[in-house]
Amino acid sequence: xxxxxxxxxxxxxxxxxxxxxxxxxxxxxxxxxxxxxxxxxxxxxxxxxxxxxxxxxxxxxxxxxxxxxxxxxxxxxxxxxxxxxxxxxxxxxxxxxxxxxxxxxxxxxxxxxxxxxxxxxxxxxxxxxxxxxxxxxxxxxxxxxxxxxxxxxxxxxxxxxxxxxxxxxxxxxxxxxxxxxxxxxxxxxxxxxxxxxxxxxxxxxxxxxxxxxxxxxxxxx
Amino acid sequence: xxxxxxxxxxxxxxxxxxxxxxxxxxxxxxxxxxxxxxxxxxxxxxxxxxxxxxxxxxxxxxxxxxxxxxxxxxxxxxxxxxxxxxxxxxxxxxxxxxxxxxxxxxxxxxxxxxxxxxxxxxxxxxxxxxxxxxxxxxxxxxxxxxxxxxxxxxxxxxxxxxxxxxxxxxxxxxxxxxxxxxxxxxxxxxxxxxxxxxxxxx
Numbered sequence: 001x002x003x004x005x006x007x008x009x010x011x012x013x014x015x016x017x018x019x020x021x022x023x024x025x026x027x028x029x030x031x032x033x034x035x036x037x038x039x040x041x042x043x044x045x046x047x048x049x050x051x052x053x054x055x056x057x058x059x060x061x062x063x064x065x066x067x068x069x070x071x072x073x074x075x076x077x078x079x080x081x082x083x084x085x086x087x088x089x090x091x092x093x094x095x096x097x098x099x100x101x102x103x104x105x106x107x108x109x110x111x112x113x114x115x116x117x118x119x120x121x122x123x124x125x126x127x128x129x130x131x132x133x134x135x136x137x138x139x140x141x142x143x144x145x146x147x148x149x150x151x152x153x154x155x156x157x158x159x160x161x162x163x164x165x166x167x168x169x170x171x172x173x174x175x176x177x178x179x180x181x182x183x184x185x186x187x188x189x190x191x192x193x194x195x196x197x198x199x200x201x202x203x204x205x206x207x208x209x210x211x212x213x214x215x216x217x218x219x220x221x
Numbered sequence: 222x223x224x225x226x227x228x229x230x231x232x233x234x235x236x237x238x239x240x241x242x243x244x245x246x247x248x249x250x251x252x253x254x255x256x257x258x259x260x261x262x263x264x265x266x267x268x269x270x271x272x273x274x275x276x277x278x279x280x281x282x283x284x285x286x287x288x289x290x291x292x293x294x295x296x297x298x299x300x301x302x303x304x305x306x307x308x309x310x311x312x313x314x315x316x317x318x319x320x321x322x323x324x325x326x327x328x329x330x331x332x333x334x335x336x337x338x339x340x341x342x343x344x345x346x347x348x349x350x351x352x353x354x355x356x357x358x359x360x361x362x363x364x365x366x367x368x369x370x371x372x373x374x375x376x377x378x379x380x381x382x383x384x385x386x387x388x389x390x391x392x393x394x395x396x397x398x399x400x401x402x403x404x405x406x407x408x409x410x411x412x413x414x415x416x417x418x419x420x421x422x423x
Contacts (some may be wrong), residue, residue: 002324003321003322003324004322006318007322009318009321010318010321010322012355013310013318014307014309014310017309017310018309051337071326073307076303076305076316077303077304077305077306078301078302078303078305079305079307079319080306080307081271081299081301081303081305082299082322082323083295083322084271084272084320085270085294085299086294086321086322086324087291087294087295087323087324088322088324093322096237123262219235220271220272221271221272
């Protein structure tokens with residue numbers, strides 16, 4: 001537990017000294033979701049219809065931006081070796097890093113989303129639901145993404161491979177996350193979507209640190 | 222006692238070493254010799270437990286390290302080729318997070334004192350980015366003073382050090398051996414240590 005807090009704190013300190021990194025992810029999210037209404041035109045009913053999908057895809061891609069830097073710098077400078085040889089079990093340290101990645105790349109997106117949702121003419125109720133679905137969904141993206149980042153560690157062209165590997169795994173989160181908001185817009189209960197999203201979140205958060213640690217050990221050999 | 226039994230390691234098609242056996246009792250040190258590319262670093266990584274050997278095993282106090290990873294990781298201090306330092310962090314932060322990730326706590330005073338011993342006075346709160354290669358190396362080696370461990374596995378510890386730091390590192394290693402620790406290191410330099418065991422690769 002101590003190691004978890006340590007890894008989390010260390011990555012947060014590093015992120016705060018490297019502001020450009022997470023600001024890029026947030027900026028990307030804002031730009032992508034801003035450009036779309038401009039391109040599609042100001043028809044309110046159409047914008048409302050595409051809003052959940054657009055915002056979710058934006059969130060998904062901006063989380064993806066930070067993933068290559070999750071383990072690569074630590075791998076390059078030897079910190080990862082030290083972590084693998086630590087008396088603290090590696091999954092705890094990895095869990096700390098995953099949470100830090102979410103706080104840096106995921107949480108700002110969640111907080112920014114309702115503001116951006118306004119320009120798609122989303123009603124306030126759906127904005128709330130959008131926040132809830134992203135709150136459940138973005139940690140899931142970080143957890144699954146960490147596994148991809150570990151598997152592609154040290155490979156040439158790892159970035160492109162990472163997207164190919166991870167984006168298909170993001171599809172369930174996208175379907176249920178955007179689906180929840182769409183359902184709400186259509187006047188149906190979003191409970192089912194959110195429950196499924198929560199279930200995937202629990203499973204992936206539980207298993208991801210272990211599986212990611214195994215992948216990291218292989219990458220170090 | 223650290224024991225290496227019948228170790229064989231392949232890299233691709235190439236056999237780096239085979240049937241390598243040696244023992245290292247407490248209070249002794251071992252120098253791994255060999256030309257560039259002979260497999261010195263790989264041997265150290267196998268001993269540390271980062272790489273699994275094709276055959277053979279490494280045992281620490283009669284227990285295979287892969288089956289008793291917790292105890293081994295507590296007793297082991299491995300310093301590799303890479304500095305394992307973050308350029309954005311200061312020397313003190315680097316050390317304290319490094320120790321924290323290994324479950325050890327430390328006070329800033331203790332870390333400052335250790336950095337002074339390694340000749341890094343007034344450099345404690347500079348981001349490592351502003352330090353020279355030799356100074357970075359010294360920050361890394363300060364871990365030897367603050368991280369308790371009985372087995373030191375050091376890959377080229379003397380690289381980039383000046384005469385004073387080299388001499389100091391040798392006394393640090395000697396003190397560690399006198400306290401009953403043991404050390405494995407690779408180095409191309411003549412070392413100011415009492416004669417130890419050697420293993421030649423290649």
